[in-house]
Amino acid sequence: MIFSFFLLLKKLISQTPLTTLLQVDATYKLTWNELPLLVFGSLDADRHFHPFAIALVSNDEDSICYKDLFNQLQLISTQENNRPFYINFIMADGAPGIRKAQKDLFPGAKRLMCWAHVIRKCREHRKLVPKDKWNQIDLDIHDLQLSFSDSLFQCGASLLMKKWSSDTLIKHFQEYFYDQWIIKLPLWREKYEGAGINIPSTNNGCESLNGKIKQQYTLRNKLHLSSFLPKIEQMLHDWSTNSLLNDFVTKPSISTTLELISIKWSNSIDKISILHWFDSWYIVPSSNSLIAPAVWLQMYQQQQ
Structure with a gap:
C-alpha cells in the first residue's frame, strides 16, 4: 500500500510562477519507521533555495507516488496562483520512479541530474584505474561536463569513449562509465553545464535544506510520527516566515564589489x-x- 501526505502553505506555493525549475530531493532517517521525506522547491537567481512543499511518503521508488505528488503540486499551484506551474526543468537523483513520472506528466521538461552526484560516484570507482592515470580521467569528465549543447556533448562523449578504449589499463572504468552514465543513466547527458541557461548544475540547495531539517528540527533523532508531524508544521511556518523576509529573486543581484571587478x-x-x-x-x-x-x-x- 502506497500513501503520501503532501504539506505546504499558501505563501510557499505562491512562488511557483517565478520559476520553471522544480528541484526534488528525499531525506531519510527522520522517523522510526523510515518514512522518506520529499522536499520540493527551486533556486532563485541569487542561488538561494526556496521550498514550495514537502511530502511524507511510504515509498519514494514507485512512479505512482511521484505522479500523485506532481499532480497535487500542479493542482494547488493552479488554484492559488490562477495559473499552472510551468515546469521546463526537473532536477533530482536518478531514481527510476521520478524519471517515469516526469516522462508521463511533463514530457516536454528537461530531466536534470545533480552534477555533484555524477562526479562523486565516478570518483568512488577510481580504484578501477592506476593512480597515475586518474587525474587525467577526472579532467576528461570535467571537460565533458562543460559542454554547452546536446550535439557537442554527444560528440564529446563519443570521442571520450574512443580515447579511453585505446588504453587497456582503464578498460574497466571505461566500461563502468559507459554502462552507468551513458546507457543506464543517460539523463546525465542533460545536465552538462549548458543544458539550461541560468539553471544550477547541482541539487546542493535542496540537499542542504535536508541537512538543516535533521540538524535543527529532529536533532538527528528518529522520531515517532506523532512527534514528527508537529516538527513539519514548525518547518513550514519557519519557511513561510523566511519567505516574507527573503523574496524569490528573478534577476541576479550585482554587488558593488562585482561591478568593480x-x-x-x-x-x-x-x-x-x-x-x-x-x-x-x-x-x-x-x-x-x-x-x-x-x-x-x-x-x-x-x-x-
Whole structure:
C-alpha cells in the first residue's frame, strides 16, 4: 500500500510562477519507521533555495507516488496562483520512479541530474584505474561536463569513449562509465553545464535544506510520527516566515564589489579578441586559449 501526505502553505506555493525549475530531493532517517521525506522547491537567481512543499511518503521508488505528488503540486499551484506551474526543468537523483513520472506528466521538461552526484560516484570507482592515470580521467569528465549543447556533448562523449578504449589499463572504468552514465543513466547527458541557461548544475540547495531539517528540527533523532508531524508544521511556518523576509529573486543581484571587478576585467582584456556572436552574446577567449574565437565559432556551427 502506497500513501503520501503532501504539506505546504499558501505563501510557499505562491512562488511557483517565478520559476520553471522544480528541484526534488528525499531525506531519510527522520522517523522510526523510515518514512522518506520529499522536499520540493527551486533556486532563485541569487542561488538561494526556496521550498514550495514537502511530502511524507511510504515509498519514494514507485512512479505512482511521484505522479500523485506532481499532480497535487500542479493542482494547488493552479488554484492559488490562477495559473499552472510551468515546469521546463526537473532536477533530482536518478531514481527510476521520478524519471517515469516526469516522462508521463511533463514530457516536454528537461530531466536534470545533480552534477555533484555524477562526479562523486565516478570518483568512488577510481580504484578501477592506476593512480597515475586518474587525474587525467577526472579532467576528461570535467571537460565533458562543460559542454554547452546536446550535439557537442554527444560528440564529446563519443570521442571520450574512443580515447579511453585505446588504453587497456582503464578498460574497466571505461566500461563502468559507459554502462552507468551513458546507457543506464543517460539523463546525465542533460545536465552538462549548458543544458539550461541560468539553471544550477547541482541539487546542493535542496540537499542542504535536508541537512538543516535533521540538524535543527529532529536533532538527528528518529522520531515517532506523532512527534514528527508537529516538527513539519514548525518547518513550514519557519519557511513561510523566511519567505516574507527573503523574496524569490528573478534577476541576479550585482554587488558593488562585482561591478568593480567587472570594470577592472573589461579594462585589462584585449577587446579585439572578443567576438560578438548575436544579441547580447559574446565569445570571450580564456586566458590560455588554443584557438581564436572565430575559429571556435566556426567549429561549433559545423557541429549543429
